[in-house]
Amino acid sequence: MPSPARSALLLAGLLASAGVAHFVAPKQFDAVVPRSLPGDPRTWTAASGAVELALAAGLALPATRPVSAQAAALFFVGVFPANVKMAYDWRNRPAPAKALAYSRLPLQIPLILWARSAGRTDK
Numbered sequence: 228m229p230s231p232a233r234s235a236l237l238l239a240g241l242l243a244s245a246g247v248a249h250f251v252a253p254k255q256f257d258a259v260v261p262r263s264l265p266g267d268p269r270t271w272t273a274a275s276g277a278v279e280l281a282l283a284a285g286l287a288l289p290a291t292r293p294v295s296a297q298a299a300a301l302f303f304v305g306v307f308p309a310n311v312k313m314a315y316d317w318r319n320r321p322a323p324a325k326a327l328a329y330s331r332l333p334l335q336i337p338l339i340l341w342a343r344s345a346g347r348t349d350k
Contacts, residue, residue: 235286235296235345242299243283249276258316259309278302286345296346303338310335 229237249256253272260268282302285295310331317328 231345231347232289232292234341235292238296238299238341238345239283239286242279242286246276246279246283249273249279259313261308261312275306289348293346293348296342296344299342299345300339303335303342307332307335 249272253269253276256272256275257268260271264271279302282295282299285291286299288295310328314328314332317325319325320328
């Protein structure tokens with residue numbers, strides 16, 4: 228098991244990659260924005276990408292790591308409705324795509340737990 232500092236840096240890498248992807252390929256993220264949210268889906272895509280980049284930066288810095296880790300855990304809770312929408316929208320796709328969409332739902336639990344543990348300090 229990696230140290231909390233290494234775990235935080237790995238999570239920062241994941242969040243940074245996802246954040247960049249929001250700006251490089253925004254259409255795929257626009258599609259999972261729940262329509263019940265006000266405004267343009269692209270705005271939510273850009274905002275969530277920016278949040279992911281900010282969380283990655285916060286996790287990379289030891290001084291901000293504990294707060295950023297808790298914020299990341301809350302972020303993973305907050306994006307769960309997008310994963311539900313994706314699973315619903317993909318319910319009639321071929322089995323591999325459907326499995327991918329459905330697997331994102333329980334994946335949020337380890338992501339939340341990972342974020343929480345990444346905020347622990349090395350002793």
